[in-house]
Amino acid sequence: MTTYVTITPDAEEYLASLLDKQSVPGMAVRIFITQPGTRHAETCLAYCRPEEVSANDVIQEMAKLLVYVEAMSIPYLEESLIDFAKDRMGGQLTIKAPNAKMPKVNADSPVEERINYLLYTEINPGLAAHGGDVSLVEFTEDGVAVLKFGGGCQGCSAVDMTLKDGVEASLIAKIPEITAVRDVTDHTKADNAYFK
Incomplete structure (x- = not known):
């Protein structure tokens, strides 16, 4: 199984609980970056109905949920992390994608x-x-x-x-x-x- 985005066990549990509350069978999660590689880049996490899956999406299978990752966003999702911190109010989901605005490069990069x-x-x-x-x-x-x-x-x-x-x-x-x-x-x- 290929991991494109690190999703902590607490985040996986939280996201799976949200999906369980949806009335649409086969509902998954989709991760993508709008305007990747620019200073306006935003990392997005959204519900994904079966009919909304793009031919360009790749699958990251988790034990409790299915995650679709936009292929174009993959270089910008390197070192990304989705976590869920429980607290008295319920908790907070955080998404960190340090390379969203600019992917890591090396001597072989274009x-x-x-x-x-x-x-x-x-x-x-x-x-x-x-x-x-x-x-x-x-x-x-x-x-x-x-x-x-x-x-x-x-x-x-x-x-x-x-x-x-x-x-x-x-x-x-x-x-x-x-x-x-x-x-x-x-x-x-x-x-x-x-x-x-």
Whole structure:
């Protein structure tokens, strides 16, 4: 049996009790991530009727329940955990998916995933201090990472320095396939710029 999401025994017991209360035969649980790999990613746990099972779902069989996992979400569910903590009020179900916004990458991961991982984990936290962010638009065949700045970086007078000395230097140093970085942001819109 393959485990895509770790579900503790207490969580399994709780989820099975919820399914038992449903009047639909064959009711299961479905786990998926909306907007996986983005800062807007949300991990979702929902009831799943037999007719709602997607052809792209994979099955994780548990002793007390059946779990359908959206195949596209699997890389983002690595190291995920569903737990149930009992308390005097009944308890609380918690879902932790540390890789929902960005899957773990390694040297064999596609270049785009490695770029996004670096942007999300190392570069954007620094830009966030000025209300800014940067995202990958595309990675070209000739090794150019095409980027777009947003928030406080859009229209910022220091964006050239940020791009060359910060973003480009970091990306080229850590991802050898990158030959250059190009900014396609419309910097004429400077309403929220950090430096004007």
